[in-house]
Amino acid sequence: MSPTYAATPRGARGRSLALTGLLGPATVFLAAVLLVALCILLVNSAYHFTGTQVQPTLTFEAYRHFFTDPFYAGVVWQEIRLAVTTTAICLVVGYPTAYAITKIRRPGWVIAAYILIFSPLLTSSIVRAYGWLVVLARGGLVNWALLRLHLVAAPVRLLFDVTGVTVALVHVLLPFTVFPILSVLLRTDPALREAAADLGATRLQGFFRITWPLSFPGLYAAAQLTFVLAMNAYVTPQLLGGGRVQVLPLLIYENISDLDWPLAAVEATVLIVLVWATMLGSNLLFRRRLATLEDRR
């Protein structure tokens, strides 16, 4: 017999206490670490950099430098484009993949599909990036295939460019897209689709009227996760970008090496704000979308 905490005020209190007990320690720990780290970051971002040393004098000059130099706007724009493109491709590829996995009946094939999808996570990001160096090079596998198929007359540049970085990011982030969608699709009650079919809906109608709307939570979670990870990617742009792909994590690393910590802290703050703003915006969008669906019902 399952507990019915919410049935009485006492039960509700018990449920609340249980939730606090379960969530409390982790929430307090994570919030404390986050807040302390953010405070240090913000204080450092306001300090003065002499060119060789950081001086604990509040000047905010790193902010002025960052927001008045169009170079940084270009970097932010390139980063957003890269993250949006990667997320879009991951969703377009990931959704059908997740959907297809839910349709596989043989357990052996399901396991094989899981291994295939999640295999990128079994190797380190550096090893994966070096693998892409070989595959995407002018004399690499992709260019060899393109030439053999007479799709191009000469090898095309796939490496040391945004193309190669996008391809590699899609490869590494695809599992993070597939998993949230898959978990939502697997939770969808098959009886709903059966009921729709009984009432005369075609398979396509059943998908678009039942499966697709119900998979939205997974879709949003997948989009958010993929976008955040793409925004924070460091190794892939570093190794495959060849200097042509400049993103904030690379600049943060370089400024830390140069001991220009105020500028690194400003860049990190901007990155955090961008990611949080996107999360917040997409959450609002999601709620609005849910409300629209509720209205339709």
Next chain:
Amino acid sequence: MTKRRHHRITRRELLHQGGVAGATLGLGALGAAVADLAPAAAAPAAGGRKVALTEFIWIGGGQGIVPREVKASFEKTNPNVQIELYEGTNAITYPKMVAQRQVDPNKPLINFGFFNVDAQTKGELDGMWLNLDPQKIPNMAGVYPSYHRPGNTGIGWGLSGYGLLYNKKLVKEPPVSWNDLFAPRFKGKVMLFDYGSGGGFNDVLGVAYANGGDAKRIDAAFEKFSKAAQDGQFLALFTTNEQVKDSLARGEALVAGYFTSFAITWNQESPNGDGPFAYAIPKEGMVAYTYYFNIIKGSTPDQIDAASAVINTYLSKPTIGRYCNLTATIPAVSGVSLKPELQREPVFQPSAVKAAILPDWTTANRQNAAWRQRWDRDVKGKM
């Protein structure tokens, strides 16, 4: 004058350096076998009291072999000393040391170790290093005078020549000048070490000095790189050895500004020692990139004693010779034996050392952050 002499190495010192390099090669002639490590000092380090040390060493390319041998040998003869090896790169480790100093200046992340000229100069400007005591490190006397830093904030032990690497199987006419990085025949086939990764500034400095500039007159060099980037001269900027090694080996890149020693070690790693790599010393001179031993402020007196003793072991001729032979580094210690293969290499010749560019690293380091931003904007941003 004295101050300037301490921060920059004069032409006269360079000539002297060349003489020492010549003597070095002479002493190492006839294929002398690599000697065993020098025995540790007879008296126990730190008066026999228990002491734990963290030593910074470099990662990859055979860099860890000698430090591990020294650690084992030193700990055996000094059982009271425990050395923990901290492997990394200067670009990553030095900022961590600065961060740890902010947390607790009396508990440094590293007690002593190897640092390149970039970190050495940063540390001088930043007050990171302790003054080494020649009484505790008598082997400092064997180090070539121009590798002693003012106030003994560090002691040099070797240098690498930064020049031009190329694929000898594909490049029939080797590059001869820093300006060949911009030659039309290499268009789209040039790779450069990214500035922020600790090497790109060598290319900028090499081009600056080759065109009548120096660390204080760098604008013309940046303009050359900027224009070339816009014109598609550069294949890519690299940040790891594997990227440039792989691109050169496959012929995707033909030329790269980099440390000449890598052409030697990469060829040795190839089957039959016949790799496609070669290096050219630009006629204007290779950039001499020097390496130092340092002890970090905040270390305890016992740690300083023990670290000094370990550094003294490193600076013995057999030990530094073994290190240089394994890593194709030009020794800064006189009388060091080099293996015959290295003696034949042009980069080890006195004439090359004499003609090397020794940039004004103090100026370069003061401008480091500004130059890196300029590189990002004017070179990377235009590729």
